[in-house]
Amino acid sequence: xxxxxxxxxxxxxNEVFLDGKKLYSGQDGDQFLDxxxxxxxxxxxxxxxxxxxxxxxxxxxxASSILLDGIxxxxxxxxxxxxxxxxxxxxxDVKHQDSISQGEESYxxxxxxxxxxxxxxxxxxxxxxxxxxxxxxxxxxxxNPEFMIDYANSMTKLRKSSSVLCGWIEVKENVYNAFxxxxxxxxxxxxxxxxxxxxxx
Amino acid sequence: xxxxxxxxxxKIIEALNLEDMSVEDxxxxxxxxxxxxxLDSIDALELIIILDKxxxxxxxxxxxxxxxxxxxETMAQYITEHRTK
Amino acid sequence: xxxPQNIIPVYVANxxxxxxxxxxxxxxxxxxxxxxxxxxxxxxxNLQKEPFYGAVINKDWLENAYSKLEYNGDFSTLxxxxxxxxxxxxxxxxxxxxxxxxxxxxxxxGNIEALTQDNKEAYFLHYLAKKISKAIxxxxxxxxxxxxxxxxxxxxxxxxxLIQTGIYNHMIVVGGDLFSKFVFSGxxxxxxxxxxxxxxxxxxxxxxxxxxxxASIFVTQNRDLISSESYYEVIGDSSINDAxxxxxxxxxxxxxxQSIRNAMQEAKVKSPExxxxxSHGTATNFNDEMEAQAFNRVALxxxxxxxxxxxxxxxxxxxxxxETVISLNFADKNLIPPSLGYKDHGLTLxxxxxxxxxxxxxxxxxxxxSGFGGSNTAVLFKKCKSDGK
Numbered sequence: 071x072x073x074x075x076x077x078x079x080x081x082x083x084n085e086v087f088l089d090g091k092k093l094y095s096g097q098d099g100d101q102f103l104d105x106x107x108x109x110x111x112x113x114x115x116x117x118x119x120x121x122x123x124x125x126x127x128x129x130x131x132x133a134s135s136i137l138l139d140g141i142x143x144x145x146x147x148x149x150x151x152x153x154x155x156x157x158x159x160x161x162x163d164v165k166h167q168d169s170i171s172q173g174e175e176s177y178x179x180x181x182x183x184x185x186x187x188x189x190x191x192x193x194x195x196x197x198x199x200x201x202x203x204x205x206x207x208x209x210x211x212x213x214n215p216e217f218m219i220d221y222a223n224s225m226t227k228l229r230k231s232s233s234v235l236c237g238w239i240e241v242k243e244n245v246y247n248a249f250x251x252x253x254x255x256x257x258x259x260x261x262x263x264x265x266x267x268x269x270x271x
Numbered sequence: 272x273x274x275x276x277x278x279x280x281x282k283i284i285e286a287l288n289l290e291d292m293s294v295e296d297x298x299x300x301x302x303x304x305x306x307x308x309x310l311d312s313i314d315a316l317e318l319i320i321i322l323d324k325x326x327x328x329x330x331x332x333x334x335x336x337x338x339x340x341x342x343x344e345t346m347a348q349y350i351t352e353h354r355t356k
Numbered sequence: 357x358x359x360p361q362n363i364i365p366v367y368v369a370n371x372x373x374x375x376x377x378x379x380x381x382x383x384x385x386x387x388x389x390x391x392x393x394x395x396x397x398x399x400x401x402n403l404q405k406e407p408f409y410g411a412v413i414n415k416d417w418l419e420n421a422y423s424k425l426e427y428n429g430d431f432s433t434l435x436x437x438x439x440x441x442x443x444x445x446x447x448x449x450x451x452x453x454x455x456x457x458x459x460x461x462x463x464x465x466g467n468i469e470a471l472t473q474d475n476k477e478a479y480f481l482h483y484l485a486k487k488i489s490k491a492i493x494x495x496x497x498x499x500x501x502x503x504x505x506x507x508x509x510x511x512x513x514x515x516x517x518l519i520q521t522g523i524y525n526h527m528i529v530v531g532g533d534l535f536s537k538f539v540f541s542g543x544x545x546x547x548x549x550x551x552x553x554x555x556x557x558x559x560x561x562x563x564x565x566x567x568x569x570x571a572s573i574f575v576t577q578n579r580d581l582i583s584s585e586s587y588y589e590v591i592g593d594s595s596i597n598d599a600x601x602x603x604x605x606x607x608x609x610x611x612x613x614q615s616i617r618n619a620m621q622e623a624k625v626k627s628p629e630x631x632x633x634x635s636h637g638t639a640t641n642f643n644d645e646m647e648a649q650a651f652n653r654v655a656l657x658x659x660x661x662x663x664x665x666x667x668x669x670x671x672x673x674x675x676x677x678x679e680t681v682i683s684l685n686f687a688d689k690n691l692i693p694p695s696l697g698y699k700d701h702g703l704t705l706x707x708x709x710x711x712x713x714x715x716x717x718x719x720x721x722x723x724x725x726s727g728f729g730g731s732n733t734a735v736l737f738k739k740c741k742s743d744g745k
Binding site for chain 1: 359465468479482486497499500501502503504517520521523537538543545546594595596600610611727728730731
Binding site: 311319 | 545603604
């Protein structure tokens with residue numbers, strides 16, 4: 071059987087949706103970090119490590135938690151993770167770069183540096199959900215539905231994973247958009263470019 | 272010494288992003304790592320930077336950190352004895 | 357889990373690399389045969405007051421080699437390194453760079469120095485990828501894989517999968533990362549930079565040495581296209597996360613163990629059939645010990661293993677690809693490269709560290725890597741001969 075989209079979660083424009091249903095709205099004019107903290111509290115994610123994370127990991131852990139905790143379905147222990155974005159981990163990269171550009175007063179922060187790789191977001195999700203599974207992080211100019219379909223399908227066809235949690239997790243200087251979706255070879259919404267483009271809108 | 276302890280608690284909360292905590296939540300003798308505040312190896316490195324940046328103490332062997340970073344009490348003690356700024 | 361049936365074989369050929377040791381594969385292999393290392397003492401007060409060890413490309417040398425290529429436009433140091441690494445593939449397969457030929461870039465920090473400039477466009481990895489794809493004439497959308505220190509070897513695995521499921525006929529894999537203040541200062545804050553050239557698996561190891569490099573390889577399902585005498589089939593691959601810690605490796609080597617086990621199952625290869633292991637071997641205390649745990653758990657402790665980090669330093673997103681290219685070229689010659697810097701065994705478990713060049717018939721090579729984010733990758737390669745097919 072071909073993969074279908076089983077569930078999906080969107081976080082954008084100060085709002086959170088699960089399977090198209092609005093679950094949360096932030097305060098008007100919230101900056102990203104205030105908004106995402108509000109989401110974290112509202113959904114009672116209760117994961118203090120959240121506060122230590124860079125913006126990319128905060129967005130990724132929030133979106134994946136809302137999706138995985140909010141659905142009535144067991145998580146496959148070999149569920150693969152396939153994330154992508156445009157700006158890598160830009161905000162924390164800038165922070166680290168600033169900290170080392172202060173001449174004599176330069177002190178790199180280990181707590182920042184450890185987040186200066188986009189795939190740390192995969193590590194955080196894997197740790198929270200104890201997923202010893204396939205994961206990879208890709209960078210494109212914009213959301214690339216063709217690639218997500220091609221690669222997620224190759225992971226299940228080649229039996230690397232029995233389901234794949236896919237996502238576009240983009241955040242840069244207060245502009246953000248998270249679209250996470252679970253695909254699996256069972257009944258669901260067709261895993262097509264048209265559907266993906268509709269769902270991310 | 273009391274002033275230094277409060278200062279350390281503030282710095283730790285800020286540098287380690289312990290947003291849910293306040294100075295009152297940390298006792299002077301609480302274990303900072305493992306079952307205490309639950310800090311990890313990256314946090315330990317961050318504490319080494321605080322020693323260097325704010326008190327002019329350079330720790331080259333991270334094993335020394337184990338003893339020094341046991342609690343706010345032991346940190347304050349060590350800083351008082353070794354600070355250069 | 358049942359293995360899938362009727363999967364088409366995928367091959368790699370025409371590896372190349374650009375490193376401080378040499379700007380093409382031949383010079384690199386000769387350098388290693390001569391017992392050289394690319395690591396030397398570097399004086400750069402912008403990075404550290406005291407001199408330190410690193411593997412840094414001589415930029416005049418690079419400019420000189422690059423000036424012989426005929427590309428128009430303004431390219432960064434890293435982009436020039438990648439274009440040089442790609443030259444042989446671009447020439448050899450010029451008739452096949454069509455829309456069924458994909459390209460994957462592996463890099464962790466790309467043009468990271470762009471963050472210090474007013475125009476930060478070059479920071480974005482897709483920007484670098486598009487620029488290079490356009491320069492060499494690849495029509496398909498470039499794919500960038502940024503998965504910490506496993507990126508380079510994982511890119512070969514991604515290429516294999518996309519070819520096996522019919523998305524592309526061929527893929528070019530190119531990887532690169534620079535020696536940057538950004539990364540150096542970060543590892544310094546981790547107290548993870550070695551005070552001497554790094555010593556993988558040795559008792560006296562005390563951290564990593566950083567390097568810079570670009571590397572490339574051609575991945576295809578069509579073995580008839582391959583002109584070189586030896587080439588390799590990618591017979592198994594897996595990348596399993598530790599789910600343990602974002603910067604420290606798993607103490608039990610769980611993710612690496614599972615990755616190797618999965619790759620061996622797919623390849624239907626048993627431990628004694630593996631002729632050598634090109635490992636990650638960063639020379640941090642925890643990484644090397646973790647690898648020893650994982651290799652022992654799959655009964656590979658007697659198989660010759662080598663880390664190339666004491667020759668090239670840690671080249672981050674290029675490392676897995678560079679080390680594959682070097683290891684396969686040595687395998688062509690039935691030689692195992694030396695794991696420099698190893699004298700006294702510094703692991704709690706046995707491993708057969710190959711610290712001198714050794715002659716051995718090599719048919720099956722295991723390449724592994726592990727990195728931040730808990731990532732691990734294992735890929736198995738099997739030698740093919742153009743005469744026997």
